[in-house]
Amino acid sequence: MNEPSLKTRREFLANCGVVTAAATLPQFLVRTAHGVAVANGWEPGSETPLPGFKDDRVLVVVQLSGGNDGLNTIIPHADDDYHRVRPQLAIKADQRLRLDDEVSLHAALKPLKSLYDDGRVALIQGVGYPNPNRSHFRSMEIWHTASDADQYLNAGWIGRYFDNNCAGEPQATAGVAIGDEFPQAFGGERGMGVAFQTPERFGYVPGRKGDDLASFRAINRADAPAPNDQVDFLRHVTRNADLTSERLRQTNQRTRNAVRYPFDPFGQGLATVARMIAGGLGARIYYVSLGGFDTHSNQAGQHERLLGVYASGLEAFHRDLTALGQSRRVLVMTFSEFGRRVRQNASGGTDHGTAAPMILTGHAVAGGLKGRRPSLADLDQGDLKHTVDFRSVYASVLRQWFDADPTVVLGRPFPDLPLLSA
Amino acid sequence: MTSLLLEPLPSGEWNVRLARHLLRRAGFGYPIYRAEELARQGPEAAVAAFVDYENLPFDFPEPDWLDEPQTYRQMRADLRQEFRRRLEAGELSEAEQQALQRERQRLFNELMRERRQDIERLKVWWVRRMLRTPRPLEEKLALFWHGHFATSAQKVRSPWLNYHLNDIFRRHAAGNFKTLTSEVGRSPAMLIYLDGVQNTRRSPNENWARELMELFTMGIGHYTEADIKEAARAFTGWSFDGERFVFHRFAHDDGEKIFMGRRGRWTGLDVIGIIFEQPATAEFISRKLWTHFAYDEPEPEIVEGLAATLRESDYDLKPLLRRMFLSRAFYGERAIGNQIKSPVQLAVGMAAQLGIEPDDTIGRLLAFQLRTMGQDLFYPPNVKGWDGGRAWINTNTLLHRYNLANLLVNGILADPPPGAPRLLRQAMEEDPEFRFMVNRSRLTPGDDGSGPLMRATPRRPLAAMEGDPSAGAIQFARAPFQPDKFFRPAQGYTLPQIADFLADFFYPQPLRADQRDEIVEALAGDRQSVERLDLGRWDQDRLRSAVRLMLSAAEYQLC
Numbered sequence: 008m009n010e011p012s013l014k015t016r017r018e019f020l021a022n023c024g025v026v027t028a029a030a031t032l033p034q035f036l037v038r039t040a041h042g043v044a045v046a047n048g049w050e051p052g053s054e055t056p057l058p059g060f061k062d063d064r065v066l067v068v069v070q071l072s073g074g075n076d077g078l079n080t081i082i083p084h085a086d087d088d089y090h091r092v093r094p095q096l097a098i099k100a101d102q103r104l105r106l107d108d109e110v111s112l113h114a115a116l117k118p119l120k121s122l123y124d125d126g127r128v129a130l131i132q133g134v135g136y137p138n139p140n141r142s143h144f145r146s147m148e149i150w151h152t153a154s155d156a157d158q159y160l161n162a163g164w165i166g167r168y169f170d171n172n173c174a175g176e177p178q179a180t181a182g183v184a185i186g187d188e189f190p191q192a193f194g195g196e197r198g199m200g201v202a203f204q205t206p207e208r209f210g211y212v213p214g215r216k217g218d219d220l221a222s223f224r225a226i227n228r229a230d231a232p233a234p235n236d237q238v239d240f241l242r243h244v245t246r247n248a249d250l251t252s253e254r255l256r257q258t259n260q261r262t263r264n265a266v267r268y269p270f271d272p273f274g275q276g277l278a279t280v281a282r283m284i285a286g287g288l289g290a291r292i293y294y295v296s297l298g299g300f301d302t303h304s305n306q307a308g309q310h311e312r313l314l315g316v317y318a319s320g321l322e323a324f325h326r327d328l329t330a331l332g333q334s335r336r337v338l339v340m341t342f343s344e345f346g347r348r349v350r351q352n353a354s355g356g357t358d359h360g361t362a363a364p365m366i367l368t369g370h371a372v373a374g375g376l377k378g379r380r381p382s383l384a385d386l387d388q389g390d391l392k393h394t395v396d397f398r399s400v401y402a403s404v405l406r407q408w409f410d411a412d413p414t415v416v417l418g419r420p421f422p423d424l425p426l427l428s429a
Numbered sequence: 430m431t432s433l434l435l436e437p438l439p440s441g442e443w444n445v446r447l448a449r450h451l452l453r454r455a456g457f458g459y460p461i462y463r464a465e466e467l468a469r470q471g472p473e474a475a476v477a478a479f480v481d482y483e484n485l486p487f488d489f490p491e492p493d494w495l496d497e498p499q500t501y502r503q504m505r506a507d508l509r510q511e512f513r514r515r516l517e518a519g520e521l522s523e524a525e526q527q528a529l530q531r532e533r534q535r536l537f538n539e540l541m542r543e544r545r546q547d548i549e550r551l552k553v554w555w556v557r558r559m560l561r562t563p564r565p566l567e568e569k570l571a572l573f574w575h576g577h578f579a580t581s582a583q584k585v586r587s588p589w590l591n592y593h594l595n596d597i598f599r600r601h602a603a604g605n606f607k608t609l610t611s612e613v614g615r616s617p618a619m620l621i622y623l624d625g626v627q628n629t630r631r632s633p634n635e636n637w638a639r640e641l642m643e644l645f646t647m648g649i650g651h652y653t654e655a656d657i658k659e660a661a662r663a664f665t666g667w668s669f670d671g672e673r674f675v676f677h678r679f680a681h682d683d684g685e686k687i688f689m690g691r692r693g694r695w696t697g698l699d700v701i702g703i704i705f706e707q708p709a710t711a712e713f714i715s716r717k718l719w720t721h722f723a724y725d726e727p728e729p730e731i732v733e734g735l736a737a738t739l740r741e742s743d744y745d746l747k748p749l750l751r752r753m754f755l756s757r758a759f760y761g762e763r764a765i766g767n768q769i770k771s772p773v774q775l776a777v778g779m780a781a782q783l784g785i786e787p788d789d790t791i792g793r794l795l796a797f798q799l800r801t802m803g804q805d806l807f808y809p810p811n812v813k814g815w816d817g818g819r820a821w822i823n824t825n826t827l828l829h830r831y832n833l834a835n836l837l838v839n840g841i842l843a844d845p846p847p848g849a850p851r852l853l854r855q856a857m858e859e860d861p862e863f864r865f866m867v868n869r870s871r872l873t874p875g876d877d878g879s880g881p882l883m884r885a886t887p888r889r890p891l892a893a894m895e896g897d898p899s900a901g902a903i904q905f906a907r908a909p910f911q912p913d914k915f916f917r918p919a920q921g922y923t924l925p926q927i928a929d930f931l932a933d934f935f936y937p938q939p940l941r942a943d944q945r946d947e948i949v950e951a952l953a954g955d956r957q958s959v960e961r962l963d964l965g966r967w968d969q970d971r972l973r974s975a976v977r978l979m980l981s982a983a984e985y986q987l988c
Binding site for chain 2: 142201212214240248252354
């Protein structure tokens with residue numbers, strides 16, 4: 008059987024994380040298209056896209072954990088029902104940024120307003136799924152695995168994307184999550200993806216005299232004869248972890264952010280992502296979380312603060328990407344596991360709800376309001392009925408951004424939405 | 430005719446190597462010097478030492494600091510009543526009413542936080558129990574059942590009810606599988622987790638019936654959807670009060686049901702009885718037990734043989750366990766050194782093998798690390814429990830395992846997650862002996878990967894680290910592992926002898942020559958490898974390094 012031609016291999020590998028050239032590229036990595044490209048003089052981190060790859064595109068997934076109150080994010084200010092059922096919680100005129108006659112943004116999202124005016128923000132209204140689940144844990148699982156409400160899948164949608172689209176050696180850094188938890192979305196058969204708090208601390212931490220990286224590597228040599236398959240497997244994962252750690256360290260050292268980010272874990276997380284992107288780490292998908300949205304009581308102040316953290320971090324991120332020459336490559340997709348109830352509760356907050364907005368930001372976005380605003384009159388047991396299935400959004404991103412076949416990843420077809428400009 | 434695989438290993442073939450294998454599988458792999466003793470006793474006595482564990486006294490305090498399940502409900506009801514009283518008593522302005530509501534919410538939140546904390550304490554309790562027990566098989570089986578009859582504290586919020594189910598797993602660990610299944614089904618934790626309490630005549634809920642058959646007893650393919658529906662009807666009315674099972678007669682559908690081809694006015698217990706008459710049940714659990722303790726994909730004759738044993742004993746587990754641990758196949762090449770340790774096996778085994786004092790501090794640290802390694806006690810990922818095997822391993826979890834060795838051997842917790850400082854500070858408040866100093870320096874290797882790694886900077890109190898995304902590593906004032914006692918049996922050994930001594934202890938396979946050289950180099954420093962160990966005068970850091978390196982090898986992940 009012939010080796011697939013270099014061109015087809017490049018295309019085949021086109022959708023995945025790519026190894027950054029280290030000073031000495033181990034043999035098995037050289038065989039990847041990237042290795043070949045580097046050998047032919049391509050500079051990692053340069054503006055020119057990697058030959059054969061579709062512009063080396065990146066997706067950043069931002070997860071708002073806890074259930075973001077969509078109604079106070081994209082506010083139906085002209086709707087009497089909204090004000091009636093939220094006497095204290097409805098956002099008043101001086102706290103809103105008008106988008107059109109019907110809806111406004113919460114003023115805390117001001118940092119994103121100019122991006123919106125430039126047409127770089129798509130606000131997808133009413134996103135949810137049939138038979139919505141109001142348990143944090145279960146609903147988050149549904150979003151991570153892109154399952155139906157009555158299905159229980161183990162593999163995540165991003166993991167399945169990696170499994171189906173990445174040939175050759177599994178690249179650990181195909182997916183990078185900032186945080187100590189490995190997102191369920193990354194879970195797949197080929198075990199791709201890493202999670203860390205800070206890139207410089209991901210790796211084997213040496214101990215005392217004699218316990219150093221060199222000894223660690225020597226004792227775990229992947230090319231030594233292995234007594235059984237398990238040892239062989241473990242050594243390979245060890246090698247992967249070690250290479251990844253090297254790669255992360257080098258990438259982190261290679262680049263500086265061009266702008267100052269807010270000093271909170273979310274902003275700093277995005278700063279790390281920007282450095283990884285500009286530094287040529289080669290990851291295809293990044294994952295960042297912001298928690299605290301479960302506002303059952305005293306929502307007003309908390310929600311405003313969180314939206315502010317979100318908007319200022321994201322604004323700095325996009326500004327940094329532009330300054331670093333990376334803005335054409337990056338798309339950011341923001342979601343939450345559910346919205347909140349239409350009616351406010353007795354504690355100045357709201358309880359778990361259903362449909363909520365998703366937000367896409369980036370150079371390639373076809374900006375504006377998308378989807379249909381869910382009706383406040385026609386509710387499902389007091390909750391909004393969704394007008395867009397979240398898997399349509401995933402499908403649109405997979406197909407339009409990554410040129411991948413969404414049906415393979417999601418299990419069945421979902422209608423695309425016009426989210427990206429041509 | 431029984432195949433040779435399940436035939437008992439002839440006692441002539443029994444030796445130290447096989448005894449070590451038994452120690453690792455039926456136990457947590459410690460204390461390793463037991464291996465010589467077990468080797469002398471012969472296979473039957475050795476296996477009995479594990480299986481007949483009730484002969485070993487073990488007095489470990491129950492977690493009686495847990496509040497009864499009624500307590501939380503009562504506290505909330507009291508709070509609600511108190512606030513209502515105050516509302517009705519005075520003429521409160523709207524602002525005052527709102528202030529009152531906020532106060533009530535704040536107290537509720539604190540109650541919920543306390544409850545979550547209690548689950549964390551329960552994890553520590555269990556880890557310490559595992560570290561102290563002279564009956565490791567009891568705990569390994571309790572953990573196996575916890576993964577098999579999985580429930581999660583995500584949904585079962587009451588710490589007491591989680592403990593109550595954990596206690597059922599322990600009491601019936603090597604008991605009778607049929608009894609265990611009934612007890613589990615009637616436990617409040619399971620009734621909550623699989624919606625048994627919501628299953629009533631008027632609105633049946635199939636969750637428990639389905640998982641009982643699919644995951645807990647027969648496995649897919651041995652029943653129909655209709656059987657699930659009929660079984661669900663039989664289980665209606667199962668409920669609880671506090672920690673007691675309660676049967677609500679009026680919620681029970683006492684009509685006739687057809688279950689697995691049998692017609693009758695079945696109750697839940699009847700359904701369980703019928704399930705246990707099916708051959709599939711014995712086969713399913715036999716396969717699962719063999720996979721857990723021996724190796725994946727057991728040969729059909731093994732499954733059939735063990736299933737027969739289980740049926741003959743009317744589902745008492747001990748005969749199966751004994752037969753499994755005595756069989757040739759259990760000691761064959763497919764079994765020895767081929768199993769990836771679960772995080773519990775790794776962490777508990779490591780702490781115990783290193784001879785670390787199983788105090789509260791260690792319990793806390795290990796419980797914390799178990800989560801990052803993918804096995805969060807009381808929080809299995811879903812009703813299928815933990816997949817195990819290679820699923821434990823990815824670049825993240827593997828690095829955590831190697832860095833766990835750094836924590837236990839050297840007292841270094843690198844890359845602590847944001848929650849760590851707060852968690853550790855809380856632990857410090859609760860346990861005055863839990864002291865450590867915090868070094869704010871970054872923990873990075875030297876440019877050539879060598880040499881000590883923490884640049885000295887002024888100490889920084891733990892409280893100041895909270896919420897700071899750039900907070901550095903945490904260095905414990907006293908490393909949990911103390912080399913003196915551990916290396917005593919190696920006093921006078923040459924360095925290559927020490928390397929082999931460590932390998933015998935830690936690995937199921939012998940060292941490669943170049944691996945031995947690495948360990949010798951770590952031990953030697955300036956000294957010659959032909960020198961003999963003199964504990965009083967040897968650099969402790971070098972002893973630690975040798976141990977830490979050995980624990981950070983692929984070989985140590987296997988048992």
